Amino acid sequence: MIAGIDLGGTQVRVALAEDDGEIVHSDKTRTGLLKTPQAMVDWTAAAIHRRLGRKKLRAVAIGAPGPIDTTRGILSNPPNLPGWQNSPLERMLRDALGCPAHLENDANLAGVGEYHRGAGRGSRNMVYITWSTGVGGGLIVNGQLLSGSHGSAGEVGHMIIDPDGPLDGCGQRGCLEVFTGGRQMQAHTGESAAEIFAAAEEGDHEAKAIVDRAAYYMGLALINVTNLIDPDIIVIGGGVTRSWKLVAPTLEQVLRSSPFIRPERRPKIRRAALGDRAGQVGAVEWARLSL
Amino acid sequence: MIAGIDLGGTQVRVALAEDDGEIVHSDKTRTGLLKTPQAMVDWTAAAIHRRLGRKKLRAVAIGAPGPIDTTRGILSNPPNLPGWQNSPLERMLRDALGCPAHLENDANLAGVGEYHRGAGRGSRNMVYITWSTGVGGGLIVNGQLLSGSHGSAGEVGHMIIDPDGPLDGCGQRGCLEVFTGGRQMQAHTGESAAEIFAAAEEGDHEAKAIVDRAAYYMGLALINVTNLIDPDIIVIGGGVTRSWKLVAPTLEQVLRSSPFIRPERRPKIRRAALGDRAGQVGAVEWARLSL
Numbered sequence: 001m002i003a004g005i006d007l008g009g010t011q012v013r014v015a016l017a018e019d020d021g022e023i024v025h026s027d028k029t030r031t032g033l034l035k036t037p038q039a040m041v042d043w044t045a046a047a048i049h050r051r052l053g054r055k056k057l058r059a060v061a062i063g064a065p066g067p068i069d070t071t072r073g074i075l076s077n078p079p080n081l082p083g084w085q086n087s088p089l090e091r092m093l094r095d096a097l098g099c100p101a102h103l104e105n106d107a108n109l110a111g112v113g114e115y116h117r118g119a120g121r122g123s124r125n126m127v128y129i130t131w132s133t134g135v136g137g138g139l140i141v142n143g144q145l146l147s148g149s150h151g152s153a154g155e156v157g158h159m160i161i162d163p164d165g166p167l168d169g170c171g172q173r174g175c176l177e178v179f180t181g182g183r184q185m186q187a188h189t190g191e192s193a194a195e196i197f198a199a200a201e202e203g204d205h206e207a208k209a210i211v212d213r214a215a216y217y218m219g220l221a222l223i224n225v226t227n228l229i230d231p232d233i234i235v236i237g238g239g240v241t242r243s244w245k246l247v248a249p250t251l252e253q254v255l256r257s258s259p260f261i262r263p264e265r266r267p268k269i270r271r272a273a274l275g276d277r278a279g280q281v282g283a284v285e286w287a288r289l290s291l
Numbered sequence: 292m293i294a295g296i297d298l299g300g301t302q303v304r305v306a307l308a309e310d311d312g313e314i315v316h317s318d319k320t321r322t323g324l325l326k327t328p329q330a331m332v333d334w335t336a337a338a339i340h341r342r343l344g345r346k347k348l349r350a351v352a353i354g355a356p357g358p359i360d361t362t363r364g365i366l367s368n369p370p371n372l373p374g375w376q377n378s379p380l381e382r383m384l385r386d387a388l389g390c391p392a393h394l395e396n397d398a399n400l401a402g403v404g405e406y407h408r409g410a411g412r413g414s415r416n417m418v419y420i421t422w423s424t425g426v427g428g429g430l431i432v433n434g435q436l437l438s439g440s441h442g443s444a445g446e447v448g449h450m451i452i453d454p455d456g457p458l459d460g461c462g463q464r465g466c467l468e469v470f471t472g473g474r475q476m477q478a479h480t481g482e483s484a485a486e487i488f489a490a491a492e493e494g495d496h497e498a499k500a501i502v503d504r505a506a507y508y509m510g511l512a513l514i515n516v517t518n519l520i521d522p523d524i525i526v527i528g529g530g531v532t533r534s535w536k537l538v539a540p541t542l543e544q545v546l547r548s549s550p551f552i553r554p555e556r557r558p559k560i561r562r563a564a565l566g567d568r569a570g571q572v573g574a575v576e577w578a579r580l581s582l
Binding site (some may be wrong): 049125 | 518
């Protein structure tokens with residue numbers, strides 16, 4: 001058997017799967033209840049062992065919020081998990097589960113999940129963008145995750161789109177996240193992204209203008225990743241997929257507005273298919289690929 | 292033996308090499324003298340056959356200005372080669388030379404050259420940027436050229452950096468090339484980039500300000516490719532390398548100014564080592580890799 005873990009700021013999800021990636025059991029809990037990395041590892045190991053029976057666990061992978069150190073298997077400095085700095089998650093999981101453990105960026109593994117089991121199936125080059133409170137991404141090139149030299153590739157949200165734009169929490173000015181992320185939307189309007197999207201769906205003009213502006217900037221990012229990566233498909237996941245009809249037309253329109261990206265090389269834009277299961281599905285695939 | 296061709300708007304260069312990539316002969320002529328694709332192929336074949344003797348040519352690769360269609364081996368619509376549209380260069384070279392022929396984007400092959408024989412040797416993930424009249428690029432990921440789904444990856448010059456910026460010849464507003472390319476520099480100032488860089492080197496304040504501004508925008512592009520690709524090295528080639536000391540400090544400074552790109556994952560910035568031979572060296576390597 002193999003296992004995949006999706007460690008988020010809000011929830012931890014674990015999935016147990018057959019060697020072919022077929023998930024036979026999954027479980028979740030609130031991250032806040034676990035408090036420490038060791039408690040998370042213990043909860044995960046218990047959840048896996050309860051269902052593993054006499055079968056053998058061959059590999060586990062865990063997706064976690066960056067920045068992480070993939071060469072040493074360490075969660076470096078996750079902004080949404082205060083107190084979890086420098087946790088050697090690979091070693092801790094290996095000790096608790098008795099099998100090889102692999103740490104990767106959460107958005108990268110969600111991209112791996114969508115590529116193998118979701119909206120990206122059958123493509124060769126795929127850009128995955130997760131668009132929620134923050135904006136992240138994962139790049140699949142020739143069927144392989146582009147992890148980069150330090151496990152930090154695919155940081156789509158921190159591409160600078162307008163150097164005179166507002167300051168983002170990352171310390172850069174005018175990066176994609178500051179124009180599109182839900183956290184910044186709330187900081188600028190006082191309302192949560194969920195409230196703004198709901199109002200826009202009900203026809204509120206001001207809310208619609210805020211959503212359109214965010215979608216316009218996301219569209220520019222699609223132009224940029226198309227020019228850099230030349231994917232056949234761009235898959236968009238995260239909270240925004242619940243309001244897909246509100247943003248998809250603008251994304252399509254902005255991408256089409258680039259005369260440089262001619263129709264024959266224009267990638268498809270698709271909504272992610274796995275919802276909030278993308279991370280655990282991707283972690284299972286990642287563990288499977290490590291065998 | 293293998294051969295590599297670098298087809299530029301100004302010059303055509305051809306190199307003949309041993310199977311290990313060691314170039315034993317090279318030749319060049321002005322593109323303008325050749326007039327048609329068939330004349331270019333004939334000149335190239337004659338240059339190769341003159342030196343090949345009784346040896347056998349096993350493969351040839353050609354780098355050409357985009358857009359090209361790598362799946363069909365066709366030069367699509369090169370802006371600097373009017374009248375060369377839709378030339379089936381792979382088939383023409385195969386017919387003339389009696390061996391497999393491979394067409395790739397010229398900046399991609401210059402990147403391949405710098406990666407295998409130039410400033411990028413020993414790296415794993417490398418971003419190559421050619422900064423001249425236009426701005427192009429080539430991405431090397433895990434030692435492999437990232438060509439993309441339509442052979443159009445690495446178009447660094449057409450990444451949008453400021454959506455309210457000036458209109459570029461590509462039809463997009465505020466892309467990197469419009470802020471940094473020599474063609475646009477000349478269009479906006481009336482002086483050639485060579486004149487502006489020369490004046491800046493002699494201490495002309497106005498010229499220095501123009502160069503600094505271009506280097507600032509190029510620095511933003513370095514932040515963006517670092518966030519997307521996470522390379523260990525960025526190699527910059529093209530005409531600007533003749534004024535390296537004028538631009539390198541600004542490039543370094545802008546890249547360092549991003550708090551999001553922490554020192555341990557900051558790529559090295561290096562001047563290309565092969566000069567205007569990068570394209571032919573890369574074409575030879577590309578032919579070699581096809582064997």
